[in-house]
Amino acid sequence: MKTRRRGLIVLSLAALSMAGFAGCSNAPKSVETHTEPIEAAADKAHVSSDPITHPSAIADAAARVEPSVVTINTEYRPQSQYTDTPYGYDQSPAVVPRGTGSGVILTSDGVIVTNNHVVQNSTKINVTLQDGREMEGRVIGADPTSDLAVVKVDQTNLPAVTLGDSTKLRVGEWVVAVGNPLGVGSTVTAGIVSALHKSGEANDRQPIQSAIQTDAAINPGNSGGALADIEGRLIGINTAIATNNGGSIGIGFAIPVNTVREITDQLIKQGHVVRPWFGIAFGTITDRARAALNIPQNVNGIIVGDVISGGPADAAGIHPQDVITKIDDTDTVKAEDLQKLIQGHKVGDEIHLSLWRQGSKVDVTATLREQPRPSPGR
Numbered sequence: 001m002k003t004r005r006r007g008l009i010v011l012s013l014a015a016l017s018m019a020g021f022a023g024c025s026n027a028p029k030s031v032e033t034h035t036e037p038i039e040a041a042a043d044k045a046h047v048s049s050d051p052i053t054h055p056s057a058i059a060d061a062a063a064r065v066e067p068s069v070v071t072i073n074t075e076y077r078p079q080s081q082y083t084d085t086p087y088g089y090d091q092s093p094a095v096v097p098r099g100t101g102s103g104v105i106l107t108s109d110g111v112i113v114t115n116n117h118v119v120q121n122s123t124k125i126n127v128t129l130q131d132g133r134e135m136e137g138r139v140i141g142a143d144p145t146s147d148l149a150v151v152k153v154d155q156t157n158l159p160a161v162t163l164g165d166s167t168k169l170r171v172g173e174w175v176v177a178v179g180n181p182l183g184v185g186s187t188v189t190a191g192i193v194s195a196l197h198k199s200g201e202a203n204d205r206q207p208i209q210s211a212i213q214t215d216a217a218i219n220p221g222n223s224g225g226a227l228a229d230i231e232g233r234l235i236g237i238n239t240a241i242a243t244n245n246g247g248s249i250g251i252g253f254a255i256p257v258n259t260v261r262e263i264t265d266q267l268i269k270q271g272h273v274v275r276p277w278f279g280i281a282f283g284t285i286t287d288r289a290r291a292a293l294n295i296p297q298n299v300n301g302i303i304v305g306d307v308i309s310g311g312p313a314d315a316a317g318i319h320p321q322d323v324i325t326k327i328d329d330t331d332t333v334k335a336e337d338l339q340k341l342i343q344g345h346k347v348g349d350e351i352h353l354s355l356w357r358q359g360s361k362v363d364v365t366a367t368l369r370e371q372p373r374p375s376p377g378r
């Protein structure tokens with residue numbers, strides 16, 4: 001924690017130092033002062049002075065998406081608490097754990113998307129609409145891998161959200177986040193798309209894959225809520241934050257709406273998601289691995305760390321320390337490349353792989369199977 005804080009302070013001081021230097025009174029006398037009107041300079045630079053958008057654009061976007069965002073309150077199995085006393089353990093009355101999160105109405109007949117971690121293992125789900133109406137919900141499908149779940153309420157004529165297209169997003173676009181942070185009620189925050197296709201881990205939870213990163217404030221309770229574009233269209237479901245203090249520091253992540261659409265379609269139809277599975281643990285080639293395994297500099301690809309016994313890769317004859325250089329004649333340079341190529345196929349498809357194995361080139365064919373589903377509660 002001290003190291004992180006020091007880093008932040010150093011960055012701030014560096015910015016202040018540069019600002020002081022630029023504005024100091026003892027700057028070289030030979031520097032010419034620019035006296036051309038700002039408007040004329042902008043014209044010469046072909047910079048448009050037209051407003052990017054009207055002042056109330058964020059408010060309009062929030063007004064469009066907010067009616068579709070709900071609060072989800074959950075209850076779990078009662079838990080007894082024991083206190084160690086001089087006379088033994090004293091059992092206190094059982095406590096019912098409770099949680100809160102957010103969700104987004106996908107259809108007018110009561111289909112709601114949220115995060116799996118918002119409703120996982122819950123025994124009771126209560127959904128509160130923006131107009132204050134409360135109703136009981138039930139999970140009809142959940143996918144721990146994507147951290148998405150679908151909740152159904154028996155209600156009609158609900159304000160369904162308008163879906164956007166996350167493939168058209170650009171870094172720097174304005175976005176609004178809507179949810180119920182810390183249980184304070186419906187809240188709107190604004191920011192921009194900070195980055196796209198972010199992968200990694202956030203808060204030691206489920207790894208995030210190809211997520212939208214935003215600096216719009218997202219806090220506990222925002223999970224499952226909406227990330228919308230400036231037109232009020234849903235572009236993502238808020239799922240996680242990176243933080244060093246438990247709250248928002250401007251690094252939040254949302255599941256892209258195109259992924260949400262694909263996953264929820266399967267959850268609604270069959271209650272779970274069918275994914276192609278290859279059966280390996282893998283990573284990119286590091287300098288250390290290259291040196292240890294004598295991998296030539298002209299060999300690039302994905303290094304196999306482990307092969308799951310009995311899986312598709314094992315059946316195809318793939319070994320640990322193999323380097324996958326191509327799949328179906330497409331180069332695999334980064335871990336994301338392999339993931340996209342595998343997920344672009346269907347269960348039962350054959351894939352052709354080019355390998356580097358201890359100085360030799362090897363070609364194999366593997367048949368993808370359905371990814372095993374995690375045990376309940378995991």
